[in-house]
Amino acid sequence: MMSNPTGQGFHCFHCGLRLAPGTVQCPRCGAPQNLAWPSQGGQPPLPVAEEPLHPAVTAIITVFFGLFGLIPCLISTSRAKRLNRTTRPYWLAFWIPETLWLLLVAFLVIGMIAGFGILAREAGGNPGGEPNPAASVSSYPTTAPSATSSEALSWPVGATECSPTVAAGSERTSCEFALNVADAWERSPRGETQTVEAYSPVTGQDYTMTCASVSGYTTCTGGNDAVVYIRG
Structure with missing residues (x-):
């Protein structure tokens, strides 16, 4: 049985939610509450919830490793929910660097494709590095066929x-x-x-x-x- 000598309720062992006296299961996380409270001074000890990781941790990992920044982001949002805090800073710390990272990759890919296309056109239009015959125009005047020739x-x-x-x-x-x-x-x-x-x-x-x-x-x-x- 639980020990609750004060009759003032207690906190969930798992998520820290304030529970009414006699509660055997946390309505938020579902953790059982049928363990005896180790009391100190007549008050049950309050569980200490883990603090979320700083948003800078998520941002740094995302900048250098891309989608791997989602791991600390999910850890931080989960802990923030247990502490009834907003998860917005942790999602922003992931999505802003991730968007910039994806844009950078897209620009690099487009630049490489364009560069290969230009090289392919130059190689196809001037194989072997020889002068392009179409680019050079003869300066010698052409002689029109004589009016007395057989073709005329x-x-x-x-x-x-x-x-x-x-x-x-x-x-x-x-x-x-x-x-x-x-x-x-x-x-x-x-x-x-x-x-x-x-x-x-x-x-x-x-x-x-x-x-x-x-x-x-x-x-x-x-x-x-x-x-x-x-x-x-």
Whole structure:
């Protein structure tokens, strides 16, 4: 049985809450109160609750170790609650340094990512440390093609261009056949007049074409009234 000779109540062994005489269990922390009071002078001894850690302890640990500052913060808030004190200073001592710490880490990460991106762009745009060809512009003037060159000549009237160097010169000449004639002409020996054999995918037949240089073009005629113009 408890010893309470004064009949004035007592304090909880665990949390220090003032209890009424005869209380067997603390309503705050649930600690049993059925131990005999060691009395001194007719008064039960009052338990001494532990003091919370100073907020500076939490702040220092948080600054250097980040989230590990939460450990002293929780210890301090728990002790403050037992003493019916506010927990605000201990939470502030944790969250203010922690927020600054997280911002610093975020800035460092963003800076590293940006730095790696710049290095990657420089390495990709100038591999091997060689001068960037796109950055240097030649100071030598370019020479425009002469008006009398073969590329400056326009196709004869009625010709249909099949490629930059080949044109079909009549309605009965298909581009497929004209390109085959030009290919056969390229592979044949040069002379003032050349005779080539070319296949027409349209008719499925081979035709003989006679080619000669006329007015800056090589003009090939023959087959079924076919006409082919070749530049170069």
